[in-house]
Amino acid sequence: xxxxxxxxxxxxxxxxxxVELRCNYSSSVSVYLFWYVQYPNQGLQLLLKYLSGSTLVKxxxxxxxxxxxxQTSFHLRKPSVHISDTAEYFCAVSPYNTDKLIxxxxxxxxxxx
Amino acid sequence: xxxVTQSPTHLIKxxxxxxxxxxxxxxxxxxxxxxxxxLGQGPQxxxxxxxxxxxxxxxxPPRFSGLQFPNYSSELNVxxxxxxxxxxxxxxxSPGGKPYEQYFGPGTRLTVT
Numbered sequence: 001x002x003x004x005x006x007x008x009x010x011x012x013x014x015x016x017x018x019v020e021l022r023c024n025y026s027s028s029v030s031v032y033l034f035w036y037v038q039y040p041n042q043g044l045q046l047l048l049k050y051l052s053g054s055t056l057v058k059x060x061x062x063x064x065x066x067x068x069x070x071q072t073s074f075h076l077r078k079p080s081v082h083i084s085d086t087a088e089y090f091c092a093v094s095p096y097n098t099d100k101l102i103x104x105x106x107x108x109x110x111x112x113x
Numbered sequence: 114x115x116x117v118t119q120s121p122t123h124l125i126k127x128x129x130x131x132x133x134x135x136x137x138x139x140x141x142x143x144x145x146x147x148x149x150x151x152l153g154q155g156p157q158x159x160x161x162x163x164x165x166x167x168x169x170x171x172x173x174p175p176r177f178s179g180l181q182f183p184n185y186s187s188e189l190n191v192x193x194x195x196x197x198x199x200x201x202x203x204x205x206x207s208p209g210g211k212p213y214e215q216y217f218g219p220g221t222r223l224t225v226t
Contacts, residue, residue: 004155032213036217042219042220043117043119043203043217043219044203044205044217045217046214046215046216046217049214090155090156092155094213098169099161099163099168099169099207099212099213100158100161100169100171101146101158101215103155103156103157104155105154106154106155
């Protein structure tokens with residue numbers, strides 16, 4: 001079985017500060033890794049994905065994430081956040097042997113002016 | 114290119130009733146997945162359809178059923194609605210050969226009273 005743990009339910013940060021949202025996963029098989037963002041009253045938007053290759057992945061809106069296989073982590077980072085980054089962020093995995101996404105419980109990023 | 118669309122946007126039903134939710138996949142995508150997102154939680158996988166056949170199912174009872182049509186659009190049907198079925202229902206479509214790469218619609222908010 002697989003599981004995804006997002007260690008922080010809420011992350012408050014001031015505008016232009018750096019931020020890291022943490023994600024750890026557990027799986028007995030290899031997985032693809034994803035980060036999605038959900039703005040209020042909207043669906044999920046794909047921020048970035050790791051399928052293979054370089055462990056540092058760049059996504060949209062200035063976000064990046066690094067896959068660490070030994071620590072089974074896939075933390076999301078942004079060097080300087082904007083008010084518009086306020087949203088819910090979900091980490092997800094898709095095991096190689098299935099076609100479904102398994103999500104964490106989400107991290108609410110709140111950016112203050 | 115048209116993204117994933119869902120209808121209706123909101124829906125209110127009474128316990129015991131039946132509901133049908135609809136999803137149009139993104140152009141060129143032949144796989145559709147459905148997820149249930151309860152308030153404050155991450156999305157949970159319901160099932161996936163590929164070329165009109167169910168291709169994987171999550172831990173949901175049989176009263177959750179679906180269809181995929183030749184144009185790859187899809188329906189989610191829920192019978193005998195329960196209060197706990199109140200949630201945001203998300204549809205995601207995937208391009209051929211990449212079922213793990215899922216692009217989400219805006220969702221349908223279902224409230225069961």
